[in-house]
Amino acid sequence: MPVSTQAIGKSYPPATYAVGREKIREYALAVGETNPLHLDVAAARAAGHRDVVAPPMFAVVYSAPAMTPAMFDDEVGINFARMVHGAQEFRWGPLVVAGDEIATTVTVKDIAERAGMGFYVFESRSVNQAGEEVCVGTWTNIVRGG
Amino acid sequence: MDVELRVTPDRYLTVRYAGASGDFNPIHIDEEFARSVGLPGRILHGLYTMAQVARAQTEAAGGPGSLRRLSVQFRGMGLPEQEIVVHSIIREERDGVAIVDALAEQGGSAIIRNAEAELRLA
Numbered sequence: 001m002p003v004s005t006q007a008i009g010k011s012y013p014p015a016t017y018a019v020g021r022e023k024i025r026e027y028a029l030a031v032g033e034t035n036p037l038h039l040d041v042a043a044a045r046a047a048g049h050r051d052v053v054a055p056p057m058f059a060v061v062y063s064a065p066a067m068t069p070a071m072f073d074d075e076v077g078i079n080f081a082r083m084v085h086g087a088q089e090f091r092w093g094p095l096v097v098a099g100d101e102i103a104t105t106v107t108v109k110d111i112a113e114r115a116g117m118g119f120y121v122f123e124s125r126s127v128n129q130a131g132e133e134v135c136v137g138t139w140t141n142i143v144r145g146g
Numbered sequence: 147m148d149v150e151l152r153v154t155p156d157r158y159l160t161v162r163y164a165g166a167s168g169d170f171n172p173i174h175i176d177e178e179f180a181r182s183v184g185l186p187g188r189i190l191h192g193l194y195t196m197a198q199v200a201r202a203q204t205e206a207a208g209g210p211g212s213l214r215r216l217s218v219q220f221r222g223m224g225l226p227e228q229e230i231v232v233h234s235i236i237r238e239e240r241d242g243v244a245i246v247d248a249l250a251e252q253g254g255s256a257i258i259r260n261a262e263a264e265l266r267l268a
Contacts, residue, residue, distance in 0.1 A: 030166035057197040089217035
């Protein structure tokens, strides 16, 4: 399955996501979190946080507005009908809390062909309103040949 | 130490997770569509299952701030209404940092394998 590698190194404009208290709660409940830091403002404040704390995997929510245009970029050329999510890594910095504004920039790290499959690797870098790096994600999507 | 987290996503979990995450790919929420593309039915979002691996770490290690890094490989497909078991084993521990090997399985098949977490211990 020939892949086009011309988009390697391409970056997309940052996309900013405003983190809402109810969105954190909705996400936390969907994934089964019971820690009151994610659900209860008073508990979060008592623990020294400004507001409810996002679970680490909430990174998928604040990264999404930046990831979507990269994934759907014609120059990258992913065939979604044959795509599977192959691997994922996140590295986290300071915790994200409700009220934060997270700006995420996505870069095409690699596009390669191995064993008849296309590998598309994206990196997302998310920083909060204070300029602190809160999360770096590596997203590996695999497109099966055929 | 082998720590286990068990969770059974209910019939409508994928719908709630789609709303919470913003991933409305119909393979997760539309039974008919999923079958039309050769799947056994609606499948779990891989990132939902990864969130269970993450939760297993933060619940064992003392909260969301303890998880510094998590990497996973997705395999096969997860299904609603079947128990997920996350297994986690500390591989090494040094200077307050633990490296944990983990996997998530359903019915004896790994749906996440080669997961590695880095935890800052309280």
